[in-house]
Amino acid sequence: MATGTAPRQIMPAEAYVSMEWFRREQAELFSRCWVFAGMTEDLKAPGDYQVIATGRASLILLRDAEGGLRAFHNNCRHRGTRLLEGKGNVGRAITCFYHSWSYDLAGRLKSVTLESEQFPGIDKSCLGLKPASVATWRNLVFVNPDPAAEPLERWLSDIPQKLGPFEEGETRPHDPERLVEVADVVYRVRANWKIIVENFIDGYHLPLLHPISLGDGDFMKQHWEAVGRHQAFYRPLKPGISHNDRPLPVIEGLPANYGASYQWLFPNLGLYNLATFWSTFHVIPLEAGLSLVQSRIRAMPEALERAANWPREFTDLPPHIVSAKGPYAEARDPFPPVHPTKSNNVMLEDIYACEAVQAGLEAGGTIGPLSRWERPLEFFQRQVLDYVAV
Numbered sequence: 001m002a003t004g005t006a007p008r009q010i011m012p013a014e015a016y017v018s019m020e021w022f023r024r025e026q027a028e029l030f031s032r033c034w035v036f037a038g039m040t041e042d043l044k045a046p047g048d049y050q051v052i053a054t055g056r057a058s059l060i061l062l063r064d065a066e067g068g069l070r071a072f073h074n075n076c077r078h079r080g081t082r083l084l085e086g087k088g089n090v091g092r093a094i095t096c097f098y099h100s101w102s103y104d105l106a107g108r109l110k111s112v113t114l115e116s117e118q119f120p121g122i123d124k125s126c127l128g129l130k131p132a133s134v135a136t137w138r139n140l141v142f143v144n145p146d147p148a149a150e151p152l153e154r155w156l157s158d159i160p161q162k163l164g165p166f167e168e169g170e171t172r173p174h175d176p177e178r179l180v181e182v183a184d185v186v187y188r189v190r191a192n193w194k195i196i197v198e199n200f201i202d203g204y205h206l207p208l209l210h211p212i213s214l215g216d217g218d219f220m221k222q223h224w225e226a227v228g229r230h231q232a233f234y235r236p237l238k239p240g241i242s243h244n245d246r247p248l249p250v251i252e253g254l255p256a257n258y259g260a261s262y263q264w265l266f267p268n269l270g271l272y273n274l275a276t277f278w279s280t281f282h283v284i285p286l287e288a289g290l291s292l293v294q295s296r297i298r299a300m301p302e303a304l305e306r307a308a309n310w311p312r313e314f315t316d317l318p319p320h321i322v323s324a325k326g327p328y329a330e331a332r333d334p335f336p337p338v339h340p341t342k343s344n345n346v347m348l349e350d351i352y353a354c355e356a357v358q359a360g361l362e363a364g365g366t367i368g369p370l371s372r373w374e375r376p377l378e379f380f381q382r383q384v385l386d387y388v389a390v
C-alpha cells in the first residue's frame with residue numbers, strides 16, 4: 001500500500017445522491033469509456049445479439065456472418081428509432097419493426113421498403129448503422145460508443161500483467177478462458193454505483209464488516225497499486241489456511257493457500273479471484289440511488305461435473321436478488337433469518353453497508369477522512385472527476 005500524504009475524499013457527497021450528477025456521469029463518463037459487455041461465449045452464432053445500455057447510448061453487440069463481433073448504435077437510420085431490445089438472434093438481417101428497413105449483419109442498409117416509389121434516388125450506402133467500438137481481452141468483451149475510441153489495449157494499461165497473483169510476477173493462472181461459468185447472479189442494490197465500487201475497493205472494511213465471512217484473510221498484508229486508470233489488489237490468507245476444503249476445486253496451477261486478488265477496471269468492472277474461482281463483478285448504474293450488480297463466477301470444468309444434478313436456475317428469490325443461474329449461485333443457500341451484518345454472507349454484508357451509506361448521504365450525511373487502506377477510493381474518485389469535473 002502506498003504511503004505518503006493521507007488519502008482524502010475528493011468526491012462531493014452530492015455526487016452520490018443527485019440525479020443531475022447521475023445524468024452528467026452518463027453523458028460525460030460512460031458515453032466515453034470502454035465498458036464491459038459480457039463474455040465472448042454469450043454470443044455464439046451469427047445473428048446473436050445483445051443490447052447494451054451505456055451512458056446515453058444504446059448499443060447493439062452482434063455476432064456477424066463471419067463470426068466476428070460488431071457493435072452499432074441501436075438506432076434506425078430512418079427515424080432514429082430504437083431497433084432492438086434485450087437479446088436474441090436476428091437471423092441474417094436486422095429489420096426495423098416500424099417501416100421494415102433492413103440492415104445486414106455488417107450494418108449495411110440492404111433494403112428500403114417501396115424504395116423506388118417512396119425514396120427515388122436514395123443512397124443506401126451512406127445509411128448504414130452507425131458503428132461503435134468493440135474489442136475483446138481474453139474472453140471478455142468491451143464496447144465503447146465512440147467509433148474512434150482509443151485501442152482497448154492502451155485503455156487497459158498493464159492490467160493484463162496483474163491478472164493473477166501478481167506479486168509473484170510471472171505466473172498468471174487466472175485465465176478465464178479455461179474456466180467455465182458456474183454462477184450468474186444479479187443483485188439489486190439501493191445505492192449509487194460509486195458507493196458500490198468504493199465498497200469493493202475499500203481495504204479498511206474487510207476485517208471489520210466481514211470478520212467471519214472473510215475471517216481467513218490476512219488483511220495486515222494487503223497490497224494495492226494503481227494501474228493506469230485501474231487498480232490491482234492482493235491479500236494473502238492467514239498462515240496455515242488453505243482453500244482445499246471449498247465446494248469448488250482449487251484452480252489448476254494455483255496454490256490452495258492463494259489469498260484473494262482483484263483488478264478494478266475503471267469505471268465499473270471488478271475481477272475478483274480466489275484459489276477456487278475467477279469472477280466478474282459488474283456494477284450497472286440505473287439511477288442516482290439504484291444499481292444492479294451482476295456477478296458471474298467461473299471455476300474449473302470439473303465443478304460442473306460434480307454439480308450435474310443441481311438446478312440451473314432459481315426462482316422464489318430473496319428481494320435483493322433479481323436473477324440467479326448456475327449450480328453455485330448463492331441463491332441456492334437459504335438466507336439466515338438474522339440481521340445482514342450477522343449473516344456471515346459477504347454479499348449481504350456489503351449490500352447492507354452500501355445501502356446504509358446511501359441512506360445516510362440522502363439524509364444529509366457528510367463524508368469524513370479516509371484511512372490509508374481507503375486510498376483506492378481517492379484514486380477511483382480522481383478518475384471519475386477527470387471525466388465529470390466538479
Ligand code: FES
Pocket residue numbers: 076077078079080081096097098099100101
Ligand atoms: S424508423 Fe426504422 S424503418 Fe422507419
Ligand SMILES: [Fe+2]
Pocket residue numbers: 199200205206209210346350
Ligand atoms: Fe465487503
